[in-house]
Amino acid sequence: MQPSTVTGARLSGDRRTLLLDTQVPSGAHACARKLKAVLTNPMTDVVRVQITFTSPSGDRASGCTEESPATVKVRLPEALGDRNVIVDNYTLFTADGAEPPALRLCGELGCTPPATGCTAASYDQALMAIGAPAHTYRNSEECDGKWLVLDISWRTGPACAGSTEPGCSSRLGDRWFFRARKSGWEPVIRTSSGGCQDVQRKEPAFPTSLCASLAPLSPSLAPSYPPAS
Structure with missing residues (x-):
């Protein structure tokens, strides 16, 4: 053993x-x-x-x-x-x-994890922080180095990797808001709504410039559970 x-x-x-x-x-x-x-x-x-x-x-x-x-x-x-x-x-x-x-x-990100910031490696750390499903897609990012919004999605259906089958064309998705911490991006809230209302209710300091123009997630990307509050 x-x-x-x-x-x-x-x-x-x-x-x-x-x-x-x-x-x-x-x-x-x-x-x-x-x-x-x-x-x-x-x-x-x-x-x-x-x-x-x-x-x-x-x-x-x-x-x-x-x-x-x-x-x-x-x-x-x-x-x-x-x-x-x-x-x-x-x-x-x-x-x-x-x-x-x-x-x-050393942690899951190795002995020299990426610095928290507006980089692809740092976004990968944010996905790990929320336990994102394997093969998750980052659809968009809004970032200023201290705050982050990630829209993510993942394919649904059996054995969808690389498949063109109709059942693999659908996706589920989320929108996550994060704050920067010394240890990396820390989740604040998950939602599918547009704008700033949900996140600023939870964290009033979240900058309006990063969320004001956010549209609601489309039905094909919206999560199948109620948004967090």
Whole structure:
């Protein structure tokens, strides 16, 4: 088995021993045995590590129904240097911007997320913030660097990617308003209405210049649920 999550990473004084903090099954008996971390590939520009253990937690009768923290270490063939660390293929750590001996846990946008602003990369972060469906289209953007409006849509119907079938020509869509935060674009409200009324009821500081000319979403793009208020 692999841990449900890896919460932290740090280095020993010689920067060759990597200590990884994880969450593993726990209970009245031994629920995580043979916990170990190994390098899965030779060190290149990144260090790839896999953490494994054995556990009876798949059987609820084992009593291993909780989780507790555990730390595992792996010895590197040389100092980590400026390499990033990838654990179990999806958890990424970097020394860049971290306070030694700790490494910094990177987010969904990687270790150097795009700056919040009126850029395509930043708009992608906004889509992630609202959990937009896969293959979402950005139909339009209104942005001044501090506030953002995104009109988005996604195709409906089975297996629509690249299809010209009639059932794939329809779309569902939303209009989202955002404010800039240090961590990225933060959603303010979702609506299909035109103008500023909905957003300024929720956030009076939202600039009229970005919303006054907005038309209501067309029926083919309007969401199938009531607008947020």
